Amino acid sequence: MLVFILNAGSSSLKYQLMNPVSKEVLAVGLCERIGIDGVLKHEFGDDAKLKLEVAMPTHKEAIELVLKTLCEGEGKVIDSINDIDAIGHRAVHGGEEFASSVMVSPKVIETMKKLIPLAPLHNPANIMGMEICQELIPGKPNVAVFDTAFHQTMPDYAYMYALPYDQYTKHGIRKYGFHGTSHYFVSNEAQGMLDKKHNTRVIVCHLGNGSSVSAVLNGKCIDTSMGLTPVQGLMMGTRAGDVGAGALSYMMSQENLTIDGALDVMNKKSGILGISGKSSDLREVLEGMQAGDERCKLAVEMVAYNIKKYVGAYVAALDGVDALCFTGGIGENSALIREIVCAGLDGMGLNIDPTKNNKRSQEPRDIATNSSTARIFVIPTNEEYVIANDTYKIVTGLEK
Known part of the structure; x- marks a missing residue:
């Protein structure tokens, strides 16, 4: 076909x-x-x-x-x-x-x-x-x-916002999550790579110009970082990620911004670009950091810290972790981001091997130390295959 x-x-x-x-x-x-x-x-x-x-x-x-x-x-x-x-x-x-x-x-x-x-x-x-x-x-x-389908298995206590309940019933205001095809593909691949086949606890970090993290229990998503829209969650190429409502309203008043103007700042002028002042491309920002640019250094540290916070939160949500996965342009290619994210996670059973981490490959691989109780995988995503395979299964009647 x-x-x-x-x-x-x-x-x-x-x-x-x-x-x-x-x-x-x-x-x-x-x-x-x-x-x-x-x-x-x-x-x-x-x-x-x-x-x-x-x-x-x-x-x-x-x-x-x-x-x-x-x-x-x-x-x-x-x-x-x-x-x-x-x-x-x-x-x-x-x-x-x-x-x-x-x-x-x-x-x-x-x-x-x-x-x-x-x-x-x-x-x-x-x-x-x-x-x-x-x-x-x-x-x-x-x-x-x-994109949102994989995250529809989240329990209500994970996807609801603590707004008046009628904002959900009237307007559907809740967390939906995105990058679902990537999170599905990578978590499914991780399950196949694990020796443990039951009660699998997988965290997927899809890191690119748009980034998100998901917590996956036995192949089902139980939480994810993006929300009603893709601007929530991690700091990204041009998106701000999590910002308090008070900070947003104060910025709007100080800059005389409308809602649309504030959303433009949050979606297109923030994140890696907004902090570094150099680029939304992390590769260029890493080069700037290596050249001594302090704002580039701050941007890199913020990116890694944001990811680490979500990893820690999802280890708690899953009551442990069997595999931490990195995917997407940044996740697959930036050994430094993987290293910084994993630094200090030894207490959670996540021990990264520097030699394995710095070895480049297009194949899925385990970059954890042999003694690590949880695995650390780098898995190239393949969202197009998920779309093609779902299409094949539905058209041929394999999935009803």
């Missing part, structure tokens, strides 16, 4: 063409600057790359170009769009309505439209991608795979 995986954003879209049974990836790519001028970056075959600058006034033209590129010319990997068996869509917010992936239907799309207030930047683009694929690839099943 060939699954076309689509992740539609507001002005961009990512895609892959994958066989979820063999895990073979035929092509991967990105359309950028949709509605401006349009750039397609397409990778296929043995590291072959193709870049096209083509006008993409809307997402429809972008998807049309992707499908044409898959079937024709230099980037061709299939003979016809009819070779595509199904389309799997990343869907950001499923609210409480979707606790698992589902076949796209008019009812599903209508429900997702009602959830737009919870994800105003993401859900409209996700819906648009579904509707365009139904038009351009008629007769093929579409499946929605939700």
Whole structure:
């Protein structure tokens, strides 16, 4: 089976063409600057790359170009769009309505439209991608795979905010969590790597430009750091993470900011960028720290400290830990962040091996010392595979 995986954003879209049974990836790519001028970056075959600058006034033209590129010319990997068996869509917010992936239907799309207030930047683009694929690839099943679904197993005492209860019943104000496909994939891989198969307690640190931590008991999420929106939790590339309401209201009064203005600061001008004053890219900030930049040093220390606090909290929530996992661009590639996070966690049974930690590999690996009572894994995430595999299982009836 060939699954076309689509992740539609507001002005961009990512895609892959994958066989979820063999895990073979035929092509991967990105359309950028949709509605401006349009750039397609397409990778296929043995590291072959193709870049096209083509006008993409809307997402429809972008998807049309992707499908044409898959079937024709230099980037061709299939003979016809009819070779595509199904389309799997990343869907950001499923609210409480979707606790698992589902076949796209008019009812599903209508429900997702009602959830737009919870994800105003993401859900409209996700819906648009579904509707365009139904038009351009008629007769093929579409499946929605939700970022929030994996976290729907959280107990109410973990997902509720201590606001008046009617704010939950009237408006659905609660913690939902995100990066669910990554947390699911990595925690599932960790369970397979552990000798212990029952009562498994896994903490996943998905660290990238957007970051979150989850506590997973026996394969089920019991808590996660992101909340109603992705701005809650860890300090991230440009997001502030946890900030007290008093600090936010005081900043608004001092800077004469509206709600929208404050959210712009919290989402786009804070985090690593806001503290370092240099970049939202941790690699550049690490270089700045090594060059003696004190604000870069502070940013790095804050990032690691934030992660460590959540790890400690989730060890308590899980009543211990069997595996601490690092994934995402930062989690997989920054040995220094892993080292700082794990420093001092010996009392929790987490002992990192410096030699193993500094050894680079694209394969899942254990970087704990032999004597560590809990394991420390670095596991490359594969969200696209989760989308493709869920699509395969739903379309073939393996998951009902």
